Amino acid sequence: MYRYDEFDHDFVQARVAEFSDQVLRRLAGEITEDQFRPLRLMNGVYLQLHAYMLRIAVPYGTLNGKQLRMLGHIARKYDKGYGHFTTRQNIQFNWPALSDIPAILADLASVEMHAIQTSGNCIRNVTADHFAGAAADEVADPRPYAEILRQWSSVHPEFSFLPRKFKIAVTGAERDRAAIQTHDIGLHLKKNAAGELGFAVYIGGGQGRTPMVARKIRDFLPEVDLLSYCTAILRVYNLYGRRDNKYKARIKILVHETGVEEITRQVEAEWQELKDAELKLPDADIRAIQAYFAPPALTDRPDGDAAVKLARLDSKSFSDWLDQNVVTHRHPDYAAVTISLKGIGEVPGDASDSQMEAVADIAEKYAFDELRVSHEQNLILPHVARADLKAVYDALVDIGLATANSNLISDIIACPGLDYCALATARSIPIAQEISRRFASLERQREIGELKLKISGCINACGHHHVGHIGILGVEKKGSELYQVTLGGSADENTSVGEIIGRGFSSEEITDAIEQIVETYLGLRLNPQEKFIDAYRRVGPAPFKEALYAGEAKAA
Template sequence: MYRYDEFDQDFVKARVAEFTDQVERRLAGEITEEQFRPLRLMNGVYLQLHAYMLRIAIPYGTLNTGQLRMLAHIARRYDKGYGHFTTRQNIQFNWPALSDIPAILADLASVEMHAIQTSGNCIRNVTADHFAGAAADEVADPRPYAEILRQWSSVHPEFSYLPRKFKIAVTGAERDRAAIQTHDIGLHLKKNAEGELGFAVYVGGGQGRTPMVAKKIRDFLPEKHLLSYATAILRVYNLYGRRDNKYKARIKILVHETGTEEFARQVEAEWAALKDQELTLPEADIAAINAYFAPPALAARPEGDEVVKLARLDSKSFADWVDQNVITHRRPDYAAVTISLKGIGEAPGDASDSQMEAVADIADQYAFGEIRVSHEQNLILPHVARADLKAVYDALVEIELATPNSGLITDIIACPGLDYCALANARSISVAQEISRRFASLERQRDIGELKLKISGCINACGHHHVGHIGILGVEKKGAELYQVTLGGSADEHTAVGEIIGRGFGPDEITDAIETVVETYLAHRLDRSENFLDAYRRLGPAPFKEALYGGEAKAA
């Protein structure tokens, strides 16, 4: 895990001192809220529907236990006892007093954390596969490259005031678990025929009111040219991206209107002028960053399979949890564990202060002190000996975080919606809770199989509804909440934007509508091996429209 050097520490402390002065001036009335707005946004502070919100950066989703305990402390002392983990692998606190935020930032700085560039028209938190460094199918750990990008982009003088916010994601496996094609820049770490590391480069993905899948503009970029090529992309965007209309300011619009081939040509021309200059990554620097991400010393634990086998026979609930929330590790004696923050009927992505502290204790005892945050709003223990899985499960049961639903219909992604967000048109949390309760039966969930359901409370798509197998978008119509359903989206290596299936549903209808969609799938699937997404792509929308709208679908 990366550790701050002296420059990092001095920079973050200076930013805390600067923002402390800005907050004092705002509280004294020396500057207006409008004058304060750009200053607070540079430090991750939003003004939500009811209060200020603080968004804290968790680079590439990696935390140590000291950092997680600090987040628990902040939740308990400065908030209402919980935090909300987001689809950007960050955490948000929804109720801090403005007067307390400088103290929160100082506490964060003491454990090498901050809130810089979690907002504003800059390069946001760089995200990565939450199983990075542990996954059996990984070519290489993408986090060192995410860290290189983080260092390069932090308060970058040329790219701090872009036309619009900018997001980068990196994955190191063929199975894309970082949703790279929904990002402004997506990087797929791979090897060429000679065994050299490099990247396939995707540009122009994004969601919001104009969802688009990123286009591949380079099949293989040598590792050493990562920063020079990223600079070329951003320079083209910074020069030609629109600043007259924020709804058309993202790079996805520029790529679409320019055309992929022409945009790629412009990037290549820009890159040709700088690729062999000071932005070339020296091998020694790459090696130094890689050293920070060396895996822990994983001692051989050959007894693991036998221990798990006996525990499964003794406990069906443990067996269910292993089947659903545990994945294969690159070391056969170990596993990676998903800690679901989607308990039945609970707010997706929320964790209490006591739960965070308990997870830190579990990670210290059984997972080498490391925790990940997934973009699916769960926590991950990346390195757990299989022999310790039952002990981890028992500890998670104690804190009500052992729900065995990873990848199932109740593992819902949802934004805070109208309960918190000033931009939202409709509630998200209550819809997620009701759907979760409707599908509470684990037997039923497992019969349905893999199904990614995602909910957004407005068109900004913070809940990633566009790329849900089933997506729900909350809108406002004539002063009432209405929920639009999309089907067939995905955010993996075959990214697709879901199709709007028809008219929306009221708050009292949406759960029934989702059940109808699910039952239609079950009635039409070839067998249990055909998951929802595959069945939808085979069947198309017709049977789902017929089931939802009957005669309306035929008339349309």
């Protein structure tokens, strides 16, 4: 993984010193909250419903044991003993005192971490496939390109005050695990017929009030042109993106209102002025960054299959976890492990200080000191010898993180909602907890199969409900919380926005409604292998509407 050079160290330390002075001035009353707001946002500090919140960057979701152990330390010393992993592969702390934030940033800097560009109208943390560098279906590791984009975008003078926040994601496999079509710029790393690396480029994806699927504007962009082409896109957006209405300020609106053909023409014209200048990536620089992401020395461990087979016979719970949370690695003797942060009845995405420290120990002992944060709010051990899987499982059992539910209905994405967020109009966390309890039986979850359920507590869609197979949006109506259901969303290579199914449900009704949807699916699927999303796309919304609202229609 990437290591800071001398410039990185000096830059981050300077930002810590600068913000420390700004905090002292705010605490002394020398600047108002309105004056302080743009300063704190540049350093990842939000004012939430009850307290300040600090969001820390985890570039492309990659970190090591030392860094995760530091996050555990921060949770214990400065917060309430836990942190919340987010859908941008970051982590946020919900209860730090403003006076402590400079010390937190200094602690982060000591392990090459920071909170820069985790908020504000700038280029946010670049995200990537959480199995990058390990996935068996990968064309190439996308993280070196995400790192190149991180270095290019950090406090970029031209793009620090965009019309709105800007998000970029990169994937390196045909199976999109980075949700690139829900981003302002999505990059699909691929090879052309000559075997050269480059990118399919998508623009204009996003969720929020107006969800849109990104449009492909270039089928193959050579890797040397990555920065010049992204610069061209951002220049067009910076010039023409709306600043008169923040709800219409995203590039998705510009693409929609201008038309993808015209936007493509403008980007290509801008790019022609840039592509042969200083932004062309030298091959030596690309290879130098790639060297930081050289895979660990994976020695052959042919004893793995026998060890796994024996452990399966000895433990059904291990066998279930192996089937659900462990995926194929590019090396046959290894596997990638998902550590679920979605224990039954727990807060999705939360991990305690002691859990973070224990996972850091596991990563150092069994996973070459490498971890990932997924955009689905889980942790990943990307390189685990199959012979060590039982030991890893046992260690996770000891800390309550061995829930075998990856990609199942209880593996719920949820935003903090009205329990924390000043923008929220409804609670997300209690709804997620209740649904996970209703579907607590692993046998039942596995019978249902892959089903992605996502919950947002307001229209800003931080819980990605628009692209959930089942999406839940909490809204306020006449002083009460109401939950609207969408069906048919997806954030993979076949991205789609879910359809609103009908009237909303109260907090007391919503779990029953989800159960009715699930039972309807089980009754209409062609066979146990037909996934929920495939069945929905085959039959459409009608049978689900009938199941949910038939009684009301008859009464009317």
